Amino acid sequence: MAQMNMKEAIRDAMRVEMKRDPNVLIFGEDVGNAGGVFRVTEGLQQEFGDQRVIDTPLAESAIGGMAVGLGVQGFRPIAEIQFVGFIFEALDQILVQAARMRYRSGGRYHSPIVFRTPFGGGVKAAELHTDSLEGLIAQTPGIKLVIPSNPYDAKGLLISAIRDNDPVFFMEHLNLYHAFRDEVPEGEYTVELGKANVVREGSDVTILSYGLMVHTAVKAAEELEKNGIKAEVIDLRTLVPLDIDTILASVKKTNRVIIVQEAQKSAGIAAEVIAQINEHAILHLEAPVLRVSAPDTVYPFAQIEDQWLPTPARIIEGVNKVLEF
Amino acid sequence: MSKIPYEVYTEDVEALSVLSPDGEIINKAKSPDLTDDQLKELMYRMVFTRTWDDRAVNLGRQGRLGFYAPVSGQEATMVGSEFALDKEDFVCPGYRDMPQLVWHGLPLYQAFLYSRGHQHGGQIPEGVNVLMPQIIIGAQVLHAMGIAMGFKLKQQKHVAITYTGDGGSSEGDFYEALNYAGVFNLPVIFFVQNNGYAITTPFAKQTAAKSIAHKAVAAGIRGIKVDGMDVFAVISAVREAADRARNGEGATLIEAVTYRFRPHSLSDDTSKYRTKEEEGQWNEKDPIARLAKYLEKKGLWTEEDTARVKDEAKAKVNEQIKKAEQTEKMTVSGLIDSMFETTPKHLEAQKAEFQK
Ligand SMILES: Cc1ncc(C[n+]2csc(CCOP(=O)(O)OP(=O)(O)O)c2C)c(N)n1
Numbered sequence: 183m184a185q186m187n188m189k190e191a192i193r194d195a196m197r198v199e200m201k202r203d204p205n206v207l208i209f210g211e212d213v214g215n216a217g218g219v220f221r222v223t224e225g226l227q228q229e230f231g232d233q234r235v236i237d238t239p240l241a242e243s244a245i246g247g248m249a250v251g252l253g254v255q256g257f258r259p260i261a262e263i264q265f266v267g268f269i270f271e272a273l274d275q276i277l278v279q280a281a282r283m284r285y286r287s288g289g290r291y292h293s294p295i296v297f298r299t300p301f302g303g304g305v306k307a308a309e310l311h312t313d314s315l316e317g318l319i320a321q322t323p324g325i326k327l328v329i330p331s332n333p334y335d336a337k338g339l340l341i342s343a344i345r346d347n348d349p350v351f352f353m354e355h356l357n358l359y360h361a362f363r364d365e366v367p368e369g370e371y372t373v374e375l376g377k378a379n380v381v382r383e384g385s386d387v388t389i390l391s392y393g394l395m396v397h398t399a400v401k402a403a404e405e406l407e408k409n410g411i412k413a414e415v416i417d418l419r420t421l422v423p424l425d426i427d428t429i430l431a432s433v434k435k436t437n438r439v440i441i442v443q444e445a446q447k448s449a450g451i452a453a454e455v456i457a458q459i460n461e462h463a464i465l466h467l468e469a470p471v472l473r474v475s476a477p478d479t480v481y482p483f484a485q486i487e488d489q490w491l492p493t494p495a496r497i498i499e500g501v502n503k504v505l506e507f
Numbered sequence: 508m509s510k511i512p513y514e515v516y517t518e519d520v521e522a523l524s525v526l527s528p529d530g531e532i533i534n535k536a537k538s539p540d541l542t543d544d545q546l547k548e549l550m551y552r553m554v555f556t557r558t559w560d561d562r563a564v565n566l567g568r569q570g571r572l573g574f575y576a577p578v579s580g581q582e583a584t585m586v587g588s589e590f591a592l593d594k595e596d597f598v599c600p601g602y603r604d605m606p607q608l609v610w611h612g613l614p615l616y617q618a619f620l621y622s623r624g625h626q627h628g629g630q631i632p633e634g635v636n637v638l639m640p641q642i643i644i645g646a647q648v649l650h651a652m653g654i655a656m657g658f659k660l661k662q663q664k665h666v667a668i669t670y671t672g673d674g675g676s677s678e679g680d681f682y683e684a685l686n687y688a689g690v691f692n693l694p695v696i697f698f699v700q701n702n703g704y705a706i707t708t709p710f711a712k713q714t715a716a717k718s719i720a721h722k723a724v725a726a727g728i729r730g731i732k733v734d735g736m737d738v739f740a741v742i743s744a745v746r747e748a749a750d751r752a753r754n755g756e757g758a759t760l761i762e763a764v765t766y767r768f769r770p771h772s773l774s775d776d777t778s779k780y781r782t783k784e785e786e787g788q789w790n791e792k793d794p795i796a797r798l799a800k801y802l803e804k805k806g807l808w809t810e811e812d813t814a815r816v817k818d819e820a821k822a823k824v825n826e827q828i829k830k831a832e833q834t835e836k837m838t839v840s841g842l843i844d845s846m847f848e849t850t851p852k853h854l855e856a857q858k859a860e861f862q863k
Contacts, residue, residue, distance in 0.1 A: 275649065
């Protein structure tokens with residue numbers, strides 16, 4: 183096994199799949215020669231040529247639309263949107279065209295596309311480079327949504343996403359690209375889409391999260407342990423489809439839940455998870471499910487980013503609230 | 508040619524025309540080479556399309572069709588452009604472009620099912636290279652660009668053609684597609700049917716450019732303007748664009764100046780934005796009458812032929828609308844199952860709710 187950080191693991195997933203399947207193509211702004219602004223695709227154009235790793239002109243709707251057309255032609259595009267805030271330029275192609283292709287054509291065509299994009303706060307980037315826009319994607323039927331939290335999952339999930347015959351929106355947290363290294367198997371393996379991961383077992387309270395916040399939640403859980411509180415931490419990994427079974431099993435065990443998301447509070451992933459817990463397990467709850475999140479403002483300029491994003495302290499506060507309810 | 512020091516391209520362009528309103532060939536060099544049988548087939552398709560459109564408008568009024576965008580007046584652009592293509596070429600239409608789909612192989616009853624809001628309308632048969640009509644204006648222009656990229660990567664000498672209107676040519680997607688087609692040298696034809704109006708907005712308020720064809724200049728692709736009421740000019744332009752695309756010479760933007768005799772959709776009123784005088788002037792350019800004159804002079808067509816085709820078309824439309832009406836209704840289960848290749852658990856649960 184090799185040691186890889188998340189960026190290398192993502193690159194390795196693409197390399198493995200490009201070798202296996204000549205229909206896999208990568209394109210986007212600066213992905214070729216330069217390997218992308220974060221060097222995630224570095225070396226792939228050198229290895230697979232400029233017919234398979236393609237630098238496009240700067241136009242996001244066209245990146246999305248080209249992916250849709252190539253999908254109809256039997257290719258498996260991996261389309262990179264350089265930074266998450268620029269998906270707005272491509273949302274018609276991602277959420278309307280790709281996500282509806284199977285439905286509109288009664289199954290005749292589909293969109294075997296992966297839309298990859300970096301996102302995520304705490305890096306003091308320019309405006310609209312880091313926002314957590316997953317709620318926007320999750321509300322649209324017909325597209326899957328994946329946010330990995332570590333190199334092993336990132337590679338396995340991305341390989342699953344590339345092989346999936348439906349469009350997958352794959353969000354890569356900027357703060358995780360280089361954060362740490364993991365044992366990552368060489369060659370092919372998959373992590374199934376739609377399966378959450380119990381990162382840490384516990385019996386007193388469940389902390390649900392995804393992406394970078396999984397690590398913040400683990401830090402909080404370690405602190406809580408010092409006071410004798412055993413928190414179970416679950417990494418959702420796939421937000422659409424959501425692994426409600428794993429969530430419910432934990433709810434039934436701990437009876438107390440909080441959800442941690444980097445995104446603003448209202449109407450997002452956390453709200454959805456709470457709704458589903460209410461639907462399926464309300465009688466197992468000893469306290470209302472709380473959200474620890476950013477406030478409902480636009481993503482702030484860099485100066486106050488650190489205060490705006492959820493911290494271990496705020497998670498601990500949330501846990502204490504549900505424990506004391 | 509000497510270079511113009513500062514300005515880019517400011518001259519008017521004249522539309523290509525081949526057939527005069529009284530059915531004479533006025534541009535022999537650009538006259539498409541068509542056999543007598545092909546000429547008769549072309550006429551057949553145009554008359555058929557006009558009759559189908561008449562019937563569709565009536566069926567719409569009777570509530571037997573749903574969303575329908577009339578096409579009369581645009582037979583030369585629609586039928587003619589498709590006529591110039593091969594079966595393997597790919598057609599990416601907007602909502603008005605049903606005739607191209609049907610003449611490219613989509614069964615007519617499926618066109619009616621599409622109009623009636625049935626999923627089977629978009630289940631294009633294998634081997635028919637078309638997408639279902641696009642509602643988002645401009646989106647399909649990008650798909651055609653992507654499909655053309657596919658042909659290029661597969662080294663297949665086929666062409667993608669896409670249709671939009673004068674209104675559609677203002678969308679960002681339109682420009683993005685043209686630009687990509689230029690950069691990647693793609694085998695794609697952007698066919699703009701400039702029928703003078705986008706719902707009610709006249710062409711003069713759509714763009715300050717001298718023509719839509721001019722927009723090709725900025726993308727570094729070929730742009731041409733044709734008389735869209737002249738089916739020979741349309742065929743000639745599309746054939747030439749397709750030949751160039753197959754030869755690796757890249758994309759063409761074709762602006763065809765045409766007119767839809769009917770309103771934008773079944774629900775609007777042309778008297779609010781068009782004059783009777785204007786409508787009359789365009790009626791005189793009717794592409795079907797023009798071709799008929801030419802064919803009659805050659806002894807290939809008579810009024811009886813037109814009457815016969817109309818009867819055939821009416822019978823076919825009746826049969827196909829019945830087939831559409833008798834097709835089993837879509838179900839919510841089917842709808843839910845069409846979201847993903849494998850229906851995820853949460854959707855299975857929602858499906859079960861509906862099956863109770
Ligand atoms: C993105 C988008 N904006 C607006 C509309 C609403 N709309 C439908 S048709 C139309 C006018 C289109 O005009 P044009 O492109 O000239 O085509 P025509 O119908 O005249 O052939 C508009 C504004 C739409 N369908 N999609």
